[in-house]
Amino acid sequence: xKEVEQNSGPLSVPEGxxxxxxxxxxxxxxxxxxxxRQYSGKSPELIMFIYSNGDKEDGRFTAQLNKASQYxxxxxxxxxxSDSATYLCAVNVDKIIFGKGTRLxxxx
Amino acid sequence: SAVIxxxxxxxxxxxxxxxxxxxxxxxxxxxxxxxRQQPGQSLTLIATANQGSEATYESGFxxxxxxxxxxxxxxxxxxxxxxxxxxxSIYLCSAEGQGGTEAFFGQGTRLTVV
Numbered sequence: 001x002k003e004v005e006q007n008s009g010p011l012s013v014p015e016g017x018x019x020x021x022x023x024x025x026x027x028x029x030x031x032x033x034x035x036x037r038q039y040s041g042k043s044p045e046l047i048m049f050i051y052s053n054g055d056k057e058d059g060r061f062t063a064q065l066n067k068a069s070q071y072x073x074x075x076x077x078x079x080x081x082s083d084s085a086t087y088l089c090a091v092n093v094d095k096i097i098f099g100k101g102t103r104l105x106x107x108x
Numbered sequence: 109s110a111v112i113x114x115x116x117x118x119x120x121x122x123x124x125x126x127x128x129x130x131x132x133x134x135x136x137x138x139x140x141x142x143x144r145q146q147p148g149q150s151l152t153l154i155a156t157a158n159q160g161s162e163a164t165y166e167s168g169f170x171x172x173x174x175x176x177x178x179x180x181x182x183x184x185x186x187x188x189x190x191x192x193x194x195x196x197s198i199y200l201c202s203a204e205g206q207g208g209t210e211a212f213f214g215q216g217t218r219l220t221v222v
Contacts, residue, residue, distance in 0.1 A: 032210070034210055034211075042215075042216075043200055043213040043214060043215055043216045044151070044200075044213050045213075046205075046210055046211070046212060049210050088150060088151070090211075092210075095141075095153060095156060096141070096153070096210075096211050097153070098150045098151040099150060100149065100150040101150050
């Protein structure tokens with residue numbers, strides 16, 4: 001069974017701090033990794049993707065991938081109240097499999 | 109990223125009836141996908157729809173219950189057949205991105221079966 005695991009949260013982070021979201025996956029053959037943001041009542045929105053080990057930065061977002069540990073994370077710097085949402089980790093293993101998501105709450 | 113239009117955005121249906129959800133992409137894509145998201149849950153893949161071939165269904169989903177059409181490279185439909193209250197969910201259409209690995213989503217269809 002191919003699985004993607006995330007802590008469901010909620011994760012509460014003060015405004016301006018760094019939010020750290022983590023994800024593990026079971027299939028070593030996974031090649032592509034994604035983070036989606038989903039606001040309540042809305043569809044998921046792709047915010048980051050990463051294919052290679054290491055860090056990938058885009059604005060306030062940094063995705064980190066460690067294939068040896070089968071671990072992918074998302075850092076959000078200078079957290080804003082508008083970052084409050086559910087963050088879904090997804091892995092492509094001939095199809096895209098989603099984790100259950102982590103609810104992030106930024107405290108004003 | 110592709111722009112995906114999905115309709116209807118929501119519907120309330122009587123049990124035993126069927127609903128067809130439409131998904132239109134603004135560019136040609138090889139792979140389209142249908143997901144279900146039940147309240148408070150993550151996304152579950154129902155099936156992959158490729159143009160010119162039968163849809164590939166995931167474990168727990170069958171063609172008789174969720175028939176899918178894919179008549180061309182920009183359009184797909186999902187029908188939820190013989191509905192029961194357990195089918196109440198959000199149904200999401202998605203399409204692969206230009207990178208060939210990521211997925212972009214339509215707005216979703218919120219279905220309530222009474």
